[in-house]
Amino acid sequence: MLVLCAQTVFAQKFEELVKTPPMGWNSWNQFGCRITEQLVREMADAMVSSGMKDAGYEYIVIDDCWQRSRDSAGNIVADPKTFPSGIKSLADYVHSKGLKFGIYSDGGTMTCAGRPGSSGYEFQDARTYASWGVDYLKYDWCHSEGQSAKASYSLMRDALFKAKRPIVFSMCEWGSNEPWLWAKDVAHLWRTTGDISDCWSCESNWGSSGVMQILDQQVKLRGYSGPGHWNDPDMLEVGNDGLTQVEARAHFGLWCMLNAPLMAGNDLRSMSKEIAQILMNEEVIAINQDELGRQALKWMDYGDLEIWLKPLANGDFALGILNRSDQKISFNKSLQFTTYDTDFKPKSYTYKIDGDFAIRDLWNHKQLGTTKENFKAEIESHDFILLRLSKK
DSSP states (O other): OOOOOOOOOOOOOOOSSOSSOOEEEESHHHHTTOOOHHHHHHHHHHHHHTSHHHHTOOEEEOOTTSEEEEOTTOOEEEOTTTOTTOHHHHHHHHHHTTOEEEEEEESSSBOTTSSBOOTTOHHHHHHHHHHHTOOEEEEEOSSOTTOOHHHHHHHHHHHHHHHTSOOEEEEOSTTTTOGGGTGGGTOSEEEOSSOBOSSSSOBOTTSOBOHHHHHHTTGGGGGGOBTTBEEEOOOOOTTSTTSOHHHHHHHHHHHHHTTOOEEEOSOTTSOOHHHHHHHTOHHHHHHHTOTTOOOOEEEEEOSSEEEEEEEOTTSOEEEEEEEOSSSOEEEEEOOOEEEEEOSSSSOOEEEEEOTTEEEEETTTTEEEEETTSOEEEEEOTTOEEEEEEEEO
16 A cells, blocks of 8 residues: 655745835944844834834844854854843834834855854744744855755745744845746845945945946846845945935935835934935835836936836836936937837836826926926936826
């Protein structure tokens, strides 16, 4: 007699968690390993008091360096010096503010900062995170030599699902294994590049890149992004020291056009009024959070000047004009066109803008006429004009 032994296969992720790109704050870009539970509590307070929570930001995510060791049973232990009250207490505080709590680990044996990784402890760590009330996991890829990225990330996906707490799963393997080709059913978002640097255009010798370099790597990936599965060009540098205010605005607008997760990386406690206005511009955020979820197309490339186009759910379009150069550019062109979009399989789309579209400036919240006439503007160096074109 043949006896078949049933074995549960978890191989799935929690659906419906991020139908639009997640919005929140992460500790790494500004603070690196200089994190404490008091700092995280203050960031949660600032997210509420600044108005960011009301603008749609909801995740407070601690990055690397919160963990110190494992106990005799193999359970992950927070650093007692910097997180003396423990992670569950911190998560409870974040939840008390009406926010969600995120944490960091690594698919290798150690994290990038040399703290304990989750390799070999995936199910144990997932149970621990669930018991702490974690809502979001950023999962890195350091010290993973000899491992299969797809297998390792799928294993943590299954562990999170078995732990039975809906947790957003953010893959951070830097695009090394082309995750856009296979990660749709594994994670809710996946990094497409190495780390972002706090600069407009630069590259480091250890793999980080400036805003423009990362932007260029997104152009051919747009067909893989959509509701519940997002390309992630890394976190925001808006409000940090390396970008001018104009560059920070362009960075934010471009990330909204890319459907990027909007994870602020600045010190929320001390951001200027101008930076707050960028991060909480509701009309620009609406472009990022549009339910159609289609990543922007680089429609026209004139070298230093680019035109980006993003179709929206109600038939409107977001249109951005980027000046990459170090000089002001005078723009005087028709915004009327018909173009074809073949990136989203199995269907292609035809986009048409004629003279019946009203033009709205999303940075200055002003109507600017219609597409019947040429659109004219003086575009400052490193600026990004962002328009909404609406059928009249």
